[in-house]
Amino acid sequence: MEWTSVDLDNCPVVRALDVVGSRWTLLVLREMFNGVHRFEDIQQHLGVSTSVLSRRLAEMAEHGLVDRIPYRDEGRRERSEYRPTPIAWELYPVVVGLMQWGDRHLTGPNRPTVQLVQTSTGKPVVAALVTADATTCTPADLTVLTSEPDK
């Protein structure tokens, strides 16, 4: 069967983009992957309106990408944290691939750099194509290092 007989309705890239292709969805994933879980923190960091973020998180929950976990700070009303599901974590290589590509090709002066390392070894980590029997890095063994921009 030829590639060109895989039509758009059947294409898994199209289906994936339909679920995660919006800028806000990928950015919310990026926040959660980097340890930002509370609605207020995500909202403040992304500079997104309450209604857009609420709608986006509801859609992501519907697609099985986020779990909503209630928490209550002392003396305050109950609020929500959002955690990536295992299905969402499987998109981590995609987000890291975009990040590293942006870092390599769209950098400018005075940009902070973001580097991912394997926590247990300190080795830099990259998003790449490997054979299925290769040793891959798990999210639990990754650390994000950010550095101040060069002056």
Add this chain to the structure above:
Amino acid sequence: MEWTSVDLDNCPVVRALDVVGSRWTLLVLREMFNGVHRFEDIQQHLGVSTSVLSRRLAEMAEHGLVDRIPYRDEGRRERSEYRPTPIAWELYPVVVGLMQWGDRHLTGPNRPTVQLVQTSTGKPVVAALVTADATTCTPADLTVLTSEPDK
């Protein structure tokens, strides 16, 4: 430096999405990665209008993602082929990651499957996070296998 002090203007994911975040850009890359290079063929396979595809290819050329190569079939006027640049090939793991994620989580009955294998070994290939010293697969050593949907 904390992750939350990397603001959106500085975020390489945001910068990457600004360049390749549109559905059509990623789909045009997907076509080219799979060996579809001629304007007419891309247009027909994606079902996109001439004006949208022309604009998208011009933007992609401007961002250094495609090279335009003229060709002329016998007795016809000169036309263009579009080839991914090395910078574009670096996005291949991102596109494959999306494709494999879509294949795993958004499948339905009667869908053809798309599998990537290392040509030299026949081993399945995955998009993953690995340490920078891991052996990765090059685009030149990859074959895309598509199979008919299960009935």
